Amino acid sequence: MLFAFGGRAADCRSASSVNTMRIFKEHVMQEAGKTKKDDAARQALSEKDSKAVLKQYGIPVVEETAALNTDAAVAAAEAMGFPVVVKGLGAKLLHKTEAGLVHLKLGSADAVRNACDKIQKGAGDLLEGFLVQPHVEGKREFVAGLFYDPVFGPVVMFGLGGIFTEALSDVTFRVAPLEAADAREMLDEIRSRSLLDDFRGEKAADRDQLVSVLMGLSDLSQKAPDVAEVDINPLIVDAEGRVCAVDALVIRGSVREERPVPPPVDPRRLGRLFYPQSIAFVGASGRLGKWGHLLFTNVLSNGYEGEVYLVNPVRETIAGRKTYPTVSAIPGDVDLAVVTIPAAKVLDLIPDLETKGVKHMLLISSGFGETGEEGKKLEARVVERARAADILMVGPNTMGIANPHIKLYCTGTHVWPDPGGIAMVSQSGNMGGQLLQFAEQQGIEIRAFSGSGNEAMVTIEDYLHAFEVDELSEIVMLYIESVKDGRRFLEYARRLSMKKPIVLLKGGQTKVGEKAAASHTGAMASDARVFDAVCRQSGIVKVDQPMDMLDLSAAFSSIPLPEGNRIGIMTLGGGWGVVAADLCSAYNLGVPELTPDILKEMDALLPPYWSRANPIDLVGESSNILPMQVMEALLKWDGCDAVINLGIMGKRLITKRIVKSTAVDPTYTPDFLNDVVKVLYKFEEEYVEHVVTMMDKYKKPVIGVSIMTDEKEDKTVNKVAGHKYNALFFPTPERAVKALAKMYDYRRFLVRR
Numbered sequence: 044m045l046f047a048f049g050g051r052a053a054d055c056r057s058a059s060s061v062n063t064m065r066i067f068k069e070h071v072m073q074e075a076g077k078t079k080k081d082d083a084a085r086q087a088l089s090e091k092d093s094k095a096v097l098k099q100y101g102i103p104v105v106e107e108t109a110a111l112n113t114d115a116a117v118a119a120a121e122a123m124g125f126p127v128v129v130k131g132l133g134a135k136l137l138h139k140t141e142a143g144l145v146h147l148k149l150g151s152a153d154a155v156r157n158a159c160d161k162i163q164k165g166a167g168d169l170l171e172g173f174l175v176q177p178h179v180e181g182k183r184e185f186v187a188g189l190f191y192d193p194v195f196g197p198v199v200m201f202g203l204g205g206i207f208t209e210a211l212s213d214v215t216f217r218v219a220p221l222e223a224a225d226a227r228e229m230l231d232e233i234r235s236r237s238l239l240d241d242f243r244g245e246k247a248a249d250r251d252q253l254v255s256v257l258m259g260l261s262d263l264s265q266k267a268p269d270v271a272e273v274d275i276n277p278l279i280v281d282a283e284g285r286v287c288a289v290d291a292l293v294i295r296g297s298v299r300e301e302r303p304v305p306p307p308v309d310p311r312r313l314g315r316l317f318y319p320q321s322i323a324f325v326g327a328s329g330r331l332g333k334w335g336h337l338l339f340t341n342v343l344s345n346g347y348e349g350e351v352y353l354v355n356p357v358r359e360t361i362a363g364r365k366t367y368p369t370v371s372a373i374p375g376d377v378d379l380a381v382v383t384i385p386a387a388k389v390l391d392l393i394p395d396l397e398t399k400g401v402k403h404m405l406l407i408s409s410g411f412g413e414t415g416e417e418g419k420k421l422e423a424r425v426v427e428r429a430r431a432a433d434i435l436m437v438g439p440n441t442m443g444i445a446n447p448h449i450k451l452y453c454t455g456t457h458v459w460p461d462p463g464g465i466a467m468v469s470q471s472g473n474m475g476g477q478l479l480q481f482a483e484q485q486g487i488e489i490r491a492f493s494g495s496g497n498e499a500m501v502t503i504e505d506y507l508h509a510f511e512v513d514e515l516s517e518i519v520m521l522y523i524e525s526v527k528d529g530r531r532f533l534e535y536a537r538r539l540s541m542k543k544p545i546v547l548l549k550g551g552q553t554k555v556g557e558k559a560a561a562s563h564t565g566a567m568a569s570d571a572r573v574f575d576a577v578c579r580q581s582g583i584v585k586v587d588q589p590m591d592m593l594d595l596s597a598a599f600s601s602i603p604l605p606e607g608n609r610i611g612i613m614t615l616g617g618g619w620g621v622v623a624a625d626l627c628s629a630y631n632l633g634v635p636e637l638t639p640d641i642l643k644e645m646d647a648l649l650p651p652y653w654s655r656a657n658p659i660d661l662v663g664e665s666s667n668i669l670p671m672q673v674m675e676a677l678l679k680w681d682g683c684d685a686v687i688n689l690g691i692m693g694k695r696l697i698t699k700r701i702v703k704s705t706a707v708d709p710t711y712t713p714d715f716l717n718d719v720v721k722v723l724y725k726f727e728e729e730y731v732e733h734v735v736t737m738m739d740k741y742k743k744p745v746i747g748v749s750i751m752t753d754e755k756e757d758k759t760v761n762k763v764a765g766h767k768y769n770a771l772f773f774p775t776p777e778r779a780v781k782a783l784a785k786m787y788d789y790r791r792f793l794v795r796r
Contacts, residue, residue: 085271085294085295085296086134086294086295086296087134087135087137087292087293087294087295088134088292088293088294088295089132089133089134089136089171090130090132090139090174090290090291090292091107091109091132091174092134092293093273093291093292093293094107094288094291096263096267096293097259097263097273097275097288097291097293100259100260100262100263101255101256101258101259101262102255102256102259102260102275102288103252103255103256103285103286103287103288104287104288104289104291105176105177105179105287105288105289106176106177107174107175107176107177108122108123108174108175108176109132109172109173109174109175110172110173110174110175111172111173112172112173113155113156113159113160113173115173116129116155116159116173116175117152117155117156117159119175120149120152120155120175121152123175123176123177124177125149125150125151126148126149126150126177126178127149127155127175127176127177127178128145128146128147128148128149128175128176128177128178128179128289129145129146129149129155129158129159129162129173129174129175129176130144130145130146130162130173130174130176130290131144131145131162131165131166131169131170131173131174132170132171132172132173132174133166133169133170133171133172134171135169136166136169136170137292139290140206142165142166143161143162143165144162144165144166146158146161146162147178148178149178155175159173176289179279179281179287179289180281180282181245181279181280181281181282181287182242182243182245182282183238183239183242183245183248183279183280184203184204184205184207184276184277184278184279184280185201185202185203185204185238185253185277185278185279185280186200186201186202186203186204186205186208186214186274186275186276186277186278187199187200187201187204187256187257187260187275187276187278187288188200188260188272188273188274188275188276189219189260189263189264189270189272189273190271190272190273191271191272192218192529192573193302194302194526194529194570194573195218195526195529195530195532195533195573195577196218196219196264196529196530197218197219197261197264197265198216198217198218198219198573198576199216199217199218199219199221199226199229199257199260199261199264200214200215200216201214201215201229201230201233201253201257202214202215202233202235203233203234203235203238204276204277204278205276205277208276211234211235213233213234213235214233214572215229215232215233215576216229216572216573216575216576217229217257217576217579217580218529218533218573218576218577218580219260219261219264219265220261220262220264220265221257221258221261223254223258224795224796225257225580226253226254226257226258226261227250227254228579228795229257230250230253230254232579238280239253239280244282245280245281245282245283245284246282246283246284247284248280248284248286249280249284249285249286252285252286253278253286256275256278256286256288260273269295269296270293270294270295271294271295271296272292272293272294272296273291273292273293273294274291274292274294275288275290275291276290276291277289277290304502304527304528304531305426305498305499305500305501305502305527305528307504307505307508307531308435308500308501308502308505308508308509310505310508310509310511310512310513311509311512312435313435313501313505313506313508313509314509314512314513315403316379316403316405316435316437316444317444317446317451317491317493318446318449319349319378319379319403319451320349320350320376320378321349321350321351321352321375321376321377321378321379322342322347322349322350322351322352322377322378322379322380322381322453323352323353323354323367323370323373323377323379323380323381323401324338324339324351324352324353324354324381324383325354325370325380325381325382325383325384325392326354326355326382326383326384326408327339327353327354327355327361327366327383328355328361328383329358329361329362333383334383334407334455335355335383336361336362337455337457338381338383338407338443338453338454338455339351339353339362339381340362341452341453341454341455341457342451342452342453343362345450345451345452345459346450347449347450347451347452348449348450349378349449349451350375351364352367352373352375352377353365353366353367354366354367354368354369354370354373355367355368356368356369369395370392370395370396370398370399370401371395371398371399373399376400377399377400377401378401378402378403379401379403379404379405380392380396380401380403380404380405381405381407381443381453382404382405382406382407382408383407383408384408385408385410386408386409386410386411386418386421386439387410387421389406389408389425389439390421390424390425390428393425393428393429393432393434394432396432396434397432397433397434401434402433402434402435403434403435403436403437404429404434404435404436404437404438405436405437405438405441405443405444405453406425406436406437406438406439406440406441406496407438407439407440407441407442407443407455408438408439408440409439409440410439410440411425411439411440411497411499412439412440412497412499413440413497422439422497422499423499425439425499426499426500429500430500435500435501436499436500436501437493437495437496437500437501438495438496438497438499439496439497439499440472440496440497441472441493441494441495441496441497442454442455442456442472442473442475442476442494442496443455443456443494444491444492444493444494445460445479445489445491445492445493446491446492447459447460447461447462447463447488447489447490447491448462448490448491448515454475454476454479454492454494455472455476456475456476456479456480458476458479458480458482458483459483460479460482460483460487460488460489461483461486461488461489462488462489462490463487463488463489463490463517463600464488464490464515464516464517464518464600465482465487465488465489465490465517465518465519465520465596465600466489466490466491466492466506466510466513466516466518466519466520467479467482467489467490467491467492467493467519467520467521468492468493468494468495468503468506468519468520468521468522468523469492469493469494469495469521469522470494470495470496470498470503470522470523470524470525470550471494471522471524471550472494472496474522474548474550474589475492475494475522477589478520478522478589478592478593479492481589481590481593482593482596484758485593485597485758485759485760486758486759486760486761486762487593487596487597487600487759487760488600488760490513490515490516490517491516493506498527502527502528503521503523503526503527503532504526504527504528504531504532504535506521507519507532507535507536507539507545508535510539510543511535511538511539511542511543516543517543517599517600518543518544518545518546518596518599518600519539519543519544519545519546520545520546520547520592520595520596521545521546521547521548522547522548522550522589522592523547523548523549523550524549524550524551525551526574529577532577533577533580533581536577536581536582536583537580537581537582540581540582540583540789540792541582541793541796544582544584544595544599544789545581545582545583545584546583546584546586546591546592546595546596546599546785547578547583547584547585547586547592548585548586548587548588548589548591548592549571549574549585551570582789582792582793582796584785584788584789586785590778591781591782591785593759594759594773594778594781594782595782595785595786597759597760597771597782598744598746598771598782598783598785598786599786599789600760600769601760601768601769601770601771602738602744602745602746602768602769602771602786603738603742603743603744603768604744604786604787604789604790604793605684605685605743605744605783605786605787605790606684606743606790607684607787608631608632608633608684608784608787609632609633609634609635609682609683609684609685610627610632610633610634610635610683610684610685610686610687610783611635611657611659611677611678611680611683611685611686611687612624612627612634612657612658612659612686612687612688612689613658613659613661613670613673613674613677613686613687613688613689613691614658614659614660614661614688614689614690615660615661615689615690615691615750616660616689616690617654617658617660619689619690619748619776620654620658620659620660620689621658622776623658623687623689623748623776623779623780624657624658626776626777626780626781627780627784630780630781630783630784631784631787632780632783632784632787634657634658635657635682635683636656636657637655637656637657637659637682638680638682640680641676641677641680641682642655644676645659645673645676648669648672648673648676649661649662649669649673650662658689659673659677661673667726667729667730670688670691670730671730671733674686674688674733674734674737674745675737678737678740678741678743678745679741683743684743685743685744685745685746685783686743686744686745686746687745687746687747687748687776687779687780687783688745688746688747688748689747689748689750689776690748690749690750691730691747691750692727692730692731692747692749692750692772693749693750693751694723694726694727694750694751697750697751699720702716702717702719702720731761731763731770732763732766734747734770735763735766735767735768735769735770736766738767738768739766739767739768744783744786745770745771746771746772746773746779746782746783747770747771747772747773747779748772748773748774748775748776748778748779749772749773749774759771759772759773
């Protein structure tokens with residue numbers, strides 16, 4: 044492929060595939076001067092040799108000539124044809140533009156000589172020669188690169204390049220190895236993506252070439268493990284849309300240290316931990332408020348049908364129940380030991396559990412890795428002993444587990460959500476308790492819950508694996524602050540997302556520390572950005588607030604996925620509809636114009652002064668049947684993928700307040716006023732049934748926003764017996780739109796994959 048530069052053409056074709064590792068090592072040895080430095084030292088290849096490496100991976104690079112002195116640079120320029128670019132050449136010359144070592148659009152031999160003189164003065168002893176290139180004409184500059192993340196491994200970057208790279212920070216990331224779908228998504232994620240289309244008289248960028256660049260970087264990351272960073276900036280798109288790397292930097296260094304990670308846990312064995320037929324509470328207490336009392340009372344008071352044993356070496360009875368001095372003294376089998384004794388005594392407990400044949404331990408006790416180095420050492424010894432005894436341990440420092448399907452609520456937070464399909468794991472006990480409480484209040488049904496604690500043995504990756512094989516899990520809800528095994532997390536999450544949605548809230552979003560990076564690519568990276576990329580790559584639905592988790596869990600468990608992003612809005616008030624439409628636009632949902640056929644149908648239903656537009660204003664009509672008719676008309680319309688209804692539900696609460704005030708008027712009897720309220724209650728029951736019936740019929744989601752809510756009476760999820768879906772009502776338009784937008788994003792992930 045030829046790029047036109049002035050009156051000449053420079054060949055930017057990539058070479059055919061050869062032994063890439065051999066060539067890479069040859070270039071490293073040439074530029075490093077066969078150094079004997081330790082591999083941990085970071086070594087930069089010169090620009091010329093960096094490009095030679097990239098060329099072997101299918102990345103189009105500009106053809107160029109290396110010159111040892113000024114005369115050779117002039118001769119190269121004359122042979123190449125003006126205008127040209129002259130750069131300082133040297134393995135230690137990083138960020139040459141900022142140092143004044145790059146001179147562009149030189150149109151004569153004298154200009155080349157002057158540039159060489161300035162480069163010599165600026166580079167000093169670091170200068171190894173000059174690099175002469177054709178001047179590439181292109182208004183659009185991008186950046187691509189590769190760096191190594193300590194948790195997730197090699198990461199590929201793409202974004203807006205040139206002098207704006209760090210200033211605008213318009214970049215996106217994916218963990219390698221990439222699939223072609225990942226690379227294509229990266230192109231569409233940058234804010235400047237319109238530059239990839241036809242732009243100011245220039246043709247659209249060759250997306251296939253750009254995808255090849257990103258896939259080449261991914262391939263390099265797998266075949267050249269001693270590459271620490273790659274930076275291609277700028278990656279220029281010319282007027283014909285062709286792509287060429289005109290500057291590049293490859294940095295070698297031993298950054299890929301093996302991080303110790305816990306070995307995987309058998310997912311089915313983890314599942315059995317949530318189905319104990321007998322539980323021993325080790326450290327049971329008779330004192331109100333202590334963990335040793337909170338846990339067993341919570342279990343006993345909620346209908347758990349298995350055997351419960353209390354272990355306390357001092358007391359003979361607690362809560363009127365016989366206690367045992369040790370676990371081995373218990374006469375029956377013990378499936379699960381729930382441990383609340385001090386951390387220092389846990390090591391001595393394990394032989395007793397082994398003697399009894401206990402295979403599962405829920406270690407509630409704190410005082411381990413969360414307390415510092417000594418605690419980490421103790422935690423490691425406990426894990427080692429437990430593994431040797433074939434005991435699977437959750438924790439330490441966990442707030443407990445719950446399995447509503449067997450009425451097991453073994454948590455410090457005394458909340459009892461109903462059984463359902465939402466599996467929940469939280470790395471924070473307080474956050475987990477809050478989420479369970481919200482779930483109970485809003486009628487959101489739970490498959491199982493675990494406070495994962497320090498994850499000394501069972502990690503978040505193990506839970507993902509377990510949810511994949513668990514038939515009762517339909518939706519996965521996670522609150523996490525860290526990941527122990529990034530590669531396994533990505534693999535399991537991507538696999539699970541293809542079967543069940545994962546809704547995730549991440550704590551610790553701020554950048555933990557600056558990465559030592561010589562390239563733009565490394566400098567642009569952060570812990571939060573890489574994690575966001577992992578979520579996009581694996582299909583995780585990432586949210587920003589705890590309530591978003593509950594909203595999404597309610598939505599995924601209650602309504603069908605939208606096939607598209609075209610939203611029909613029906614509202615009792617025009618202003619509310621405008622707000623909802625604005626929110627849809629902000630969250631990349633469309634509010635399509637009504638077509639003639641749907642306008643005609645609405646004209647037959649609504650008074651002449653209706654809005655005749657989407658959102659459809661019901662103009663305050665008091666008819667109870669009208670909202671149902673409008674909803675069905677929208678759902679059967681081919682131009683609509685989902686319906687948001689505003690202000691239909693909640694009128695009974697307004698009416699109750701009106702009735703309370705009207706009681707001062709003796710004209711209206713109490714019986715009459717009570718009948719008015721009953722009519723509204725009956726309508727809302729019928730409306731809820733209509734909503735779920737319509738979703739059953741048309742397989743399109745319907746989300747409602749109530750005009751007023753009562754915490755005691757109203758729930759987000761409203762079930763109707765005999766129906767597949769549930770009616771969903773939120774208190775604000777923003778929550779409804781955000782939930783629908785995230786569901787559409789997840790649907791797009793499934794379609795793309």
